[in-house]
Amino acid sequence: MASLKDMRVRIASTKATQKITKAMQMVAASKLRRAQTAAEAARPYADKMAAVIANIASAAAGSPGAPALLTGTGRDQVHLLLVCTGERGLSGAFNSSIVRLARERALALMNEGKEVKFFCVGRKGYEQLRRLFEKQIVEHIDLRSVRLLGFVNAEDIAKKILARFDAGEFDVCTLFYSRFRSVIAQIPTAQQVIPLVVEETAAGASTTSYEYEPEEDEILARLLPRNLAVQIFRALLENNASFYGAQMSAMDNATRNAGEMIRKQTLIYNRTRQAMITKELIEIISGAEAV
Numbered sequence: 001m002a003s004l005k006d007m008r009v010r011i012a013s014t015k016a017t018q019k020i021t022k023a024m025q026m027v028a029a030s031k032l033r034r035a036q037t038a039a040e041a042a043r044p045y046a047d048k049m050a051a052v053i054a055n056i057a058s059a060a061a062g063s064p065g066a067p068a069l070l071t072g073t074g075r076d077q078v079h080l081l082l083v084c085t086g087e088r089g090l091s092g093a094f095n096s097s098i099v100r101l102a103r104e105r106a107l108a109l110m111n112e113g114k115e116v117k118f119f120c121v122g123r124k125g126y127e128q129l130r131r132l133f134e135k136q137i138v139e140h141i142d143l144r145s146v147r148l149l150g151f152v153n154a155e156d157i158a159k160k161i162l163a164r165f166d167a168g169e170f171d172v173c174t175l176f177y178s179r180f181r182s183v184i185a186q187i188p189t190a191q192q193v194i195p196l197v198v199e200e201t202a203a204g205a206s207t208t209s210y211e212y213e214p215e216e217d218e219i220l221a222r223l224l225p226r227n228l229a230v231q232i233f234r235a236l237l238e239n240n241a242s243f244y245g246a247q248m249s250a251m252d253n254a255t256r257n258a259g260e261m262i263r264k265q266t267l268i269y270n271r272t273r274q275a276m277i278t279k280e281l282i283e284i285i286s287g288a289e290a291v
Helices: 002-061 093-110 122-136 150-164 216-288
Strands: 080-085 115-121 139-143 172-182 187-196
Touching: 002 150, 002 216, 080 093, 080 122, 080 150, 080 216, 093 115, 093 172, 093 187, 093 216, 115 150, 122 139, 139 150, 139 216, 150 216, 172 216, 187 216
Parallel strands: 080 115, 080 172, 115 139
Antiparallel strands: 172 187
16 A cells, blocks of 8 residues: 555646646647637638639540649559648547548558558658558658748648659559547548549539630649649648647646546545544554553
């Protein structure tokens, strides 16, 4: 049985941990507002970009000069999984849920005889994926040194992806990230970005006939690489907001659990102390009666 001193040390340690988790919860809450605003501000632009490309792609359908980013390579053998996760932990199931979705997709593709490669953005996803797929990870981007996410970070990633696509290293690229819904709800999402999947509803949303200058193929050749960077940037912002939301919830749970542990430990400490005092009184009284 632990001594009273050990119990006091344990209670003090739990209280110190509770202060840390409470501070982390407050920091995450303060950063969440800015991250959520940035993520929500990026959605209309990304959605409108997808709608414009869908409209142009419908006009360029069947054109022999359509870019490969839209039509693909004609093969479906090599898949690149672009997995975006956080750089830090203590955020509940935020990182593991994204990795789980990517791992399930990879295993399903491998069972079909496909070749799978990983492009990891974020330290936590890289650390988890390399346990099973270390030889299949072709590149890892570490954003720990980036104080504020910008479009330039997404552009750098997009350029690396496009260089590998132009070199014929893969046929299909799928982006994995966590879409922010609320503080307690983050949705792991898989989005195919190469070749671009054009939604039929978006493509058929407008019945107006347009004439494009320059030609549709030339517009798409310039617009599709930028769209890739835009979608990656959106994923990074969604991930950032999801991370702080998940961390806020996780630290709130940890703070409440620490409070419950302190209550139970204090109750045990008081009962043990009372039992020891009672035992000493009984010994004193018994000794006095014996005399």
